[in-house]
Amino acid sequence: MLLPRRQLTLALLKPDLCANPNTISKIISRITATNQHNNFEIIRQREILWRQQDAEAFYAEHRGRFFFERLCGYMTSGPFMALVLARQDAIKEWRALIGPTHPWRARINAPNTLRSLYGLTDTRNSFHGSDSDETAKREIEFFFPELDVDAWRRQEEK
Numbered sequence: 001m002l003l004p005r006r007q008l009t010l011a012l013l014k015p016d017l018c019a020n021p022n023t024i025s026k027i028i029s030r031i032t033a034t035n036q037h038n039n040f041e042i043i044r045q046r047e048i049l050w051r052q053q054d055a056e057a058f059y060a061e062h063r064g065r066f067f068f069e070r071l072c073g074y075m076t077s078g079p080f081m082a083l084v085l086a087r088q089d090a091i092k093e094w095r096a097l098i099g100p101t102h103p104w105r106a107r108i109n110a111p112n113t114l115r116s117l118y119g120l121t122d123t124r125n126s127f128h129g130s131d132s133d134e135t136a137k138r139e140i141e142f143f144f145p146e147l148d149v150d151a152w153r154r155q156e157e158k
């Protein structure tokens, strides 16, 4: 039986989460839980500590937005976790699992999503997920330059 083609996405567990190791292990077990909703495979995992210029480069698309400085300040406030996740429709499914950008909106419209459960404020919303295949390639190679996303995708096509 042909296995469904998998997709890669980049996931970040942001610094507020990484301040509590128990939280991280609970979230990792939820990510890899073998039920039809999750069942992501963790292809890469790395603890990251950013300088200001790293945050500004990753979030360059948001430069000039009123929250850009506070976002970079948050993302350089401590270590965080970068993960490459693989499953069918990984980008859509990971963004569905983390929920809307704003945790207060998640708590109203998407309870039980990760941002509704763990997010603090609009900026300190605890999780990131790539929003497209192109973004996922850029974001994965930003954290894991040794991972050739195109080669991985070709391998998956076979």
Ligand SMILES: Nc1nc2c(ncn2[C@@H]2O[C@H](COP(=O)(O)OP(=O)(O)OP(=O)(O)O)[C@@H](O)[C@H]2O)c(=O)[nH]1
Residues within 6 Å of the ligand: 066, 067, 070, 121, 122, 123, 124
């Ligand atoms: N559109 C818009 N929204 C704003 C502006 N300033 C603040 N907000 C929103 O209001 C929320 C709360 O603002 P603040 O009180 O400054 O932020 P905070 O409570 O410290 O939480 P953070 O989101 O972590 O900054 C922010 O997260 C933004 O989403 C603004 O100038 N324009």
Ligand SMILES: Nc1ncnc2c1ncn2[C@@H]1O[C@H](COP(=O)(O)OP(=O)(O)O)[C@@H](O)[C@H]1O
Residues within 6 Å of the ligand: 062, 067, 071, 100, 101, 122, 123, 124, 125, 127, 128, 129, 131
């Ligand atoms: N209105 C806002 N107020 C405060 N922070 C924001 C706001 N919009 C976005 N952010 C911060 O910038 C990050 C990137 O924004 P965006 O790409 O729009 O959301 P997402 O992370 O859900 O893809 C968000 O995760 C959040 O930390």
Ligand SMILES: [Mg+2]
Residues within 6 Å of the ligand: 129, 131
């Ligand atoms: Mg985004």
